[in-house]
Amino acid sequence: MVELTPGKMKKQLTRRWIRQRDGHSCVPVAILNILKWAGIRVTYRKDFAYWNDKARCTRDGAHVRDYSILLSQIPAVIATRKTRPTLGEIDDVLSEGNVVLLRSAWEAGGEIHRHLLLITNRTEKSFFMTNTFRGHAWFAKGLVKKWYLEEHHLRSGKYPTAWFVKRNPAARVANA
Secondary structure: EEEOOOOOEEEEEOOOOOOOOOOHHHHHHHHHHHHOOOOOOOHHHHHHHHHHHHHEOOOOOOHHHHHHHHHHOOOOEEEEEOOEEEOHHHHHHHHHHEEEEEEEEEEEEEEEEEEEEEEEEEEOOOOEEEEEOOOOOEEEEEHHHHHHHEEEEEEEEEEEEEEHHHHHHOOOOOOO
């Protein structure tokens, strides 16, 4: 995207987020988007299979025990887990220039569905969310609360769960 400013043109860098291409690989896609945010060059074509295997993702998705450990092993980021985050807590994390990985669940048709997405930006009224079922888009905070922050206690854990993710200043990003 090009932004016109008086007397000169300035190119704005825009990040191209990776989108999920099936109904069960939200975990590896979310990890790829965290890596992109952290400044590591990744692509779906070159890196998806690796992270899909590392997350032990199947047609039923991935288990939190597997991807929670993976998040702690990525040197470029520091992820802090928070059960049942509030809109205010998410907003505070985003205001500091960090991102939020959000695991949510909802009931539809008598079944519980789960999904993992990344919240990367904020305004006073909205959050920018990657890898939603509607793609990458701005969502009003009220809708985020209604659709993604509904509380459930399932066999697989308490929902929603968030990881507040920040860049690790001690890590050196080699391919950025």
